[in-house]
Structure formats: structure tokens, C-alpha cells
Amino acid sequence: MKKYTIQNNPFIVPTTDGKIIKEHFGKATDGDSKISIAHMKAPAGWSEPFQTPEFDEYTFIINGKKQFIIEDEIVILEAGQSIKIEKNTRVQYSNPFTVVCEYIAICMPAFSIDLVNREE
Template sequence: MKKYKVQKSPFVVPTTDGKLIEEHFGLSNQCELSIAHMIAPPKWSEPFQTPDFDEYTYIIKGKKQLNIDGDIVVLEAGQSIKIEKGARVRYSNPFDEACEYLAVCLPAFSVNLVNREET
């Protein structure tokens, strides 16, 4: 049995806000963590959430704004961040160009663990 798995066709998560989410590894293929390639369009945002997972983000292109427990952090290409589970966070791209990034969640991202607030 091989001790590796090449992912050639990530699971594309259906969205209604213009954001592209390609989950390469995660719950869709029984992994303990998730790795997703994402593109957030200009002027995109989502509601606050208080996840029950750690999230690591690496910016490939563009910029992304995060409101973490009231602190505003702007990440640019080549920068990364770890946000610990239990932090109240809002992700957004208030800028004029798309933001391409990678997100890694441990344990794997799940709608049941994200704890999004109602808007």
C-alpha cells in the first residue's frame, strides 16, 4: 500500500458570495486537517466566527483583512498567520483586487466547528 496520496481533483465548495474554495484535503476525504486554496474577490467579507479549530493562512497574491478579537490585521503576499481556536474573527477583502491564499485548519474545517454569527 502506498504511503502517499496525490490530490488531482480538489472538492470545490459551493458558495454564493463569489469566493472560490478548493479543498485539497479535509473531511471530504477523511483527513484530520484541511488544506484549501481560496480566492476572495474584491470587496468580499463574511460574518464573524469563533472556530473550534486553529487556522493557518498564507497569502499568495493580494491582501486580506482580519478582525481578530477587535484587532485589525492586514496580511499581504508572502505573509502568514496562525489564529488559535476560540478567537473571534472576521475575514474580509475590502481591497480592489482579489486575494489568493491557502488555509490550513486543524482539526479539519467543518461547518459544525466554525460557529458563524448571524448577520
Template sequence: MKLKKYNLQKSPFIVPTSDGKYIAEYFGLATNGDSNISIAHMKAPSGWSEPFQTPEFDEFTFIIKGKKQFIINGKKIILSAGESIKVEKNVRVQYSNPFEKECEYLAICTPAFDINKTHRED
């Protein structure tokens, strides 16, 4: 008997938010308990931002449409559709969408995203 060598995900976990951001986690702690990686589809509305943080995980971002702003150790970086970035763990970063249009993107974290390991500033 052959063992299944894949995990098909058709029902992501929709993360409840209070800031208008859409987060659908396909793999990760919230979806299947995987602590090695998280993969999420996100939509950040115009005007959205998060506080500065210093996460204990690497985060890869690929922009599908719109633009997203990153402030990494004081340097402002703006990504547009088709561009990507890796922000290494233990680096101070702020994510935002100060632009007029929604930003849609994929976020991959290794190890998996864990709100308790983001170390967000007040």
C-alpha cells in the same frame, strides 16, 4: 509488498459558495474525510467578507497574492502576499477582502474545517 505511503490529490473538492469566493479543498472532510487537517486553495473577490465567527479549529493562512483583512478580538490585521498568520481556535475572528483586487491564499485548518464548528454570528 510495499504499502503506499502517500496520497496524491489531483482532484480537489470545489466547495459551492454563494458569495463569489473560490474554495478548492485538497485534503479535509469534504475531500477525503480527514478530520485531522484541511488544506484549501482560496480566492476571495474584492468586497468579500464573512461574518464574525469563533471556530473550534486553528487556521493558518498564507497569502499568495493580494491582501486579506483579519479582525481578531477587535484588532485589525492586514496581510499581503508572502505573509502568513495562525489564528488559534476559540478566538473571535472576521475574514474579509475590502480591497480593490482579488486575494489568493492557502488555508490550513487543524483539526479540519467543519462548517458546523465555525460558530458564525448572524
């Protein structure tokens, strides 16, 4: 039995906001609820509602910039920077800039729409 898994066919999460989400490991891809790893591309002008996730989320920026509103603080990350946002923290993710933001997101436990607690 192999002690590794190569992911050549990530799950492409359906979206309606132009964001590309390719989950390489996680609940949708391999059923693992402990961790999810996704490759994301957020288009210029993209944003999503505030949320208070029940998971820690790590983000590593590959290209472009991404804005985070964490509680009441605005944080902007650029390529090569990373951040950990602890679970049960109110946050909003956006790309108010003029270029696509490409990044890796890691959630522990795995991302689940049931755990994200998005505001309407």
C-alpha cells in the same frame, strides 16, 4: 501500498459570495477530520460574518491582501505573509481591497461548518 497521495481533484465547496474554495485535503475531500488544506480566492469586496472557530487556522497569502479582525484588532496581510489564529478566537475575514486575494488555509482539526460558529 503507496505512502503518499497526490490530489488532482480537490472538492470545490459551493459558495454564494463569489469566493472560490478548493479543498485539497479534509473532511469533504478524503474524510480526514484532523486537518484540512484549501486553496482559496476571495474576490475584491468579499467578507463573511464574525465567527469563533473550534479549530486553529493557518493562512498563507499568495497574492493580494486579506483583512482579519481578530477580537478587536485589525490585521492586514499581504503576499508572502502568514498567520495562525488559535481556536476559540473571534475573527472576521474579509477582502475590502480592489484585487482578488489568493491564499492557502489550513485548519486543525479540519474545517467543518459545525465547528466554525458563524454569527448571524
